[in-house]
């Protein structure tokens with residue numbers, strides 16, 4: 412049971428898929444794990460409960476950061492919480508695991524929201540505003556042999572993610588995938604997505620994946 416302040420992303424299928432993949436990683440008292448785009452901190456709590464000793468959660472939303480703090484307290488977990496933009500505050504640190512379920516939904520415009528619930532899902536017209544930054548920056552904070560677990564929709568270009576990470580000498584793999592029904596946001600954007608050729612006419616589901624990349 413997680414607390415969630417109003418406007419903070421409710422853990423969903425993508426959170427669960429990522430948690431399932433995370434469960435297969437070896438996490439121990441010395442594991443330094445970074446939860447980028449933490450929301451309620453669901454993945455941070457999973458990691459801490461699975462034994463990761465040094466968990467850091469980052470979110471740009473103040474309400475999300477507060478939610479993570481509350482959930483850490485409730486669960487009795489030690490989680491360092493940073494209110495900030497992606498890797499900005501942790502650039503000089505090194506992690507064994509980076510886990511991220513960032514905003515990845517293709518939006519009507521390229522500008523990403525700087526407030527409100529849509530900040531949890533809107534990611535520019537191609538859905539890659541955050542994914543591209545993570546692909547460029549996350550490998551830098553991983554130790555050799557470190558693992559990045561990244562969730563996204565096929566609507567925001569899985570091949571692009573794999574290529575970008577390979578260009579950073581990461582060994583990449585799609586670790587899990589699931590076909591899920593459109594939620595209200597994608598449902599309201601069906602026409603736009605059809606026009607852009609991202610979905611078929613009448614399509615009502617999307618495939619989400621978890622990419623596993625090893626440095």
Ligand SMILES: C[S@@+](CC[C@H](N)C(=O)[O-])C[C@H]1O[C@@H](n2cnc3c(N)ncnc32)[C@H](O)[C@@H]1O
Pocket residue numbers: 419420421422423425426447448449450451452453454469470471472475495496497511512513514530531532541
């Ligand atoms: C899809 S939600 C995922 C939340 C949580 N990890 C989960 O799986 O339930 C994405 C989160 O990214 C956060 N976010 C958006 N832009 C960000 C940025 N530039 N830096 C850090 N967090 C960001 C949002 O506030 C939101 O909490």
